[in-house]
Structures are given as C-alpha cells and as structure tokens.
Amino acid sequence: MNQNYSTVAQRSTSALATNKVLRNTYMLLSMTLLFSGFTAALSVFLNMPPMTYLISVIGGMVIAMFVLPRFADSTAGIGIVFLITGLLGFGLGPVLTMYASLPNGGNIITLSLGGTGVIFMGLSAYALATKKDFSFLGGFLMVGFLLVLLAAVANIFLQIPAMSLMISAVVIMIMSGFILYDTSRIIHGGETNYVLATIGLYMTIFNIFISLLQILGIMGNDD
Amino acid sequence: MDWMQIISAVALIMFIIVLYPAARDMMKNSQQVTSSDWLSIIAPMLAVALIVMFLAALV
Numbered sequence: 187m188n189q190n191y192s193t194v195a196q197r198s199t200s201a202l203a204t205n206k207v208l209r210n211t212y213m214l215l216s217m218t219l220l221f222s223g224f225t226a227a228l229s230v231f232l233n234m235p236p237m238t239y240l241i242s243v244i245g246g247m248v249i250a251m252f253v254l255p256r257f258a259d260s261t262a263g264i265g266i267v268f269l270i271t272g273l274l275g276f277g278l279g280p281v282l283t284m285y286a287s288l289p290n291g292g293n294i295i296t297l298s299l300g301g302t303g304v305i306f307m308g309l310s311a312y313a314l315a316t317k318k319d320f321s322f323l324g325g326f327l328m329v330g331f332l333l334v335l336l337a338a339v340a341n342i343f344l345q346i347p348a349m350s351l352m353i354s355a356v357v358i359m360i361m362s363g364f365i366l367y368d369t370s371r372i373i374h375g376g377e378t379n380y381v382l383a384t385i386g387l388y389m390t391i392f393n394i395f396i397s398l399l400q401i402l403g404i405m406g407n408d409d
Numbered sequence: 410m411d412w413m414q415i416i417s418a419v420a421l422i423m424f425i426i427v428l429y430p431a432a433r434d435m436m437k438n439s440q441q442v443t444s445s446d447w448l449s450i451i452a453p454m455l456a457v458a459l460i461v462m463f464l465a466a467l468v
Contacts, residue, residue: 244420301464312453322446325439328432335425342418362457406468
C-alpha cells in the first residue's frame with residue numbers, strides 16, 4: 187500500500203515538474219518573441235543594410251551553440267536567450283524591409299506571420315493533446331536537416347529558384363517535426379531545462395517564418 | 410559571386426560540421442520505429458502542407 191502511495195506521489199511530482207518546465211518555456215518563448223519583434227522593428231526603423239541578417243544569424247548561432255549551453259543552468263542563461271533572440275530579430279529587419287518593398291509585401295509578411303503562428307500552435311496542441319512520444323523522430327530530423335543544409339550550400343552557387351522553393355518547403359516540414367519532437371521531449375521529461383527548450387522552439391519558429399516568407403515571396407511574384 | 414554568398418556558404422558548412430557528430434549519435438541511438446509511429450505524424454505533416462498551400466494561394 188505504502189509503495190502504491192509512493193509511486194503515485196513520484197508520478198505527481200514528475201508531472202508537476204514537467205508542467206513547470208512547459209509553463210516556463212512558453213512564458214520565456216512569448217517574451218523572447220515579443221523582444222525579437224521589437225528588435226526587428228528597430229532594425230527596420232534604422233534601415234539596416236542586408237549584411238545585418240547574415241552577421242546576426244551567424245552571431246546568434248555561434249552564441250546558441252557555444253555559449254548558451256555553458257550558462258543554461260544559471261540565470262545568466264535567460265539573458266543569453268534574450269541576446270540571441272534579440273540579435274536574430276534585429277537581423278530580420280533588412281529581410282522585412284526587402285519584402286515590404288514588394289507590391290504585395292505587407293500581405294506576404296502578414297500571411298507568413300499568421301501561418302507561422304497557426305503551424306506552431308497547431309503542432310504544439312497536437313503534441314500536448316496526444317501526449318505521443320515523438321523521440322523516434324530525432325535522428326531522422328537531424329539527418330534531414332543536415333541534407334537540407336547541404337542543398338542550401340549547393341544552391342548558393344547554383345541559384346535555382348525552384349530549388350530554393352523546395353528547400354524552404356522541406357525546412358518547414360523538418361521544423362514542424364522539431365516542434366513535435368521538442369514539445370514531446372518536454373512532456374516526457376527528456377528536456378528539463380526551460381532555457382534550452384525555449385531556444386530550440388524559438389529556432390523552429392524563426393526558420394518556419396523565414397521559409398514561409400521565401401515561399402510566399404516567390405509565389406506572389408508575378409514576374 | 411559576392412562575399413556575402415561566400416560567407417553564407419562557409420557558415421553553413423561550419424554549421425554542418427558542428428552538427429554532424431550529434432546527428433550521427435542520434436541516428437545510432439534511435440529507437441525502433443513502428444508503423445503506428447509514422448501514422449501519428451502523417452496527419453500533422455499533411456495539415457502543415459495544406460496550410461502552406463492555402464497561404465500560397467492567398468498571395
């Protein structure tokens with residue numbers, strides 16, 4: 187009997203810890219999204235040159251891969267997450283300026299933003315509602331992501347618009363898979379650090395938004 | 410070819426090199442996948458594809 191109580195108590199403690207990670211992740215994610223929206227608006231207002239995007243993305247990725255893991259367990263980790271997301275948001279400025287200058291640019295930006303929100307919320311709700319363990323996706327998603335990066339490198343030199351469209355579509359599917367994978371990891375206790383969980387989900391949202399912009403930009407171009 | 414394209418290509422190659430060991434480990438340690446596992450991701454992926462196609466039709 188005592189053993190049963192102990193098992194129930196352990197389960198409820200684990201569920202509470204999972205809920206706490208999930209709540210903190212979504213809270214930090216919403217704050218970082220607002221912050222990167224602010225830095226993106228600032229970058230548009232300052233009319234930053236196109237190279238800002240490249241510098242910001244490289245800077246953000248270097249900090250996310252090499253600096254953040256060292257501070258993820260301390261309060262400094264939260265500051266670093268804001269630094270990364272602020273930097274990535276600032277990098278979006280020239281991209282948004284470029285799309286806004288298109289004839290239906292405002293429409294493209296609004297649809298991309300709305301589409302990203304619908305995809306993220308829909309997939310998160312699916313993972314939370316089904317409670318399915320999507321950890322089996324990890325290897326496939328990583329290999330798929332590496333292959334798509336290789337294709338992106340090739341297309342920098344080849345400059346084929348159809349390939350660019352295909353890469354963006356595949357990136358959206360892979361990032362959608364990562365949303366299921368990351369959310370399922372939080373639910374099943376595979377990720378207990380909300381700072382790392384936040385940056386993972388932020389990156390998926392960022393990549394989906396950029397890819398949607400690219401797809402809608404190409405599809406909306408009448409030339 | 411301008412310098413921004415070269416820097417982009419170099420950055421992507423560095424990114425691939427850094428991610429490769431993690432991808433290899435994830436593939437090595439990946440669990441057996443059942444057909445029900447694959448079925449569980451078909452519906453959400455199809456929904457994502459439909460959303461993208463719908464958005465493309467709206468532009």
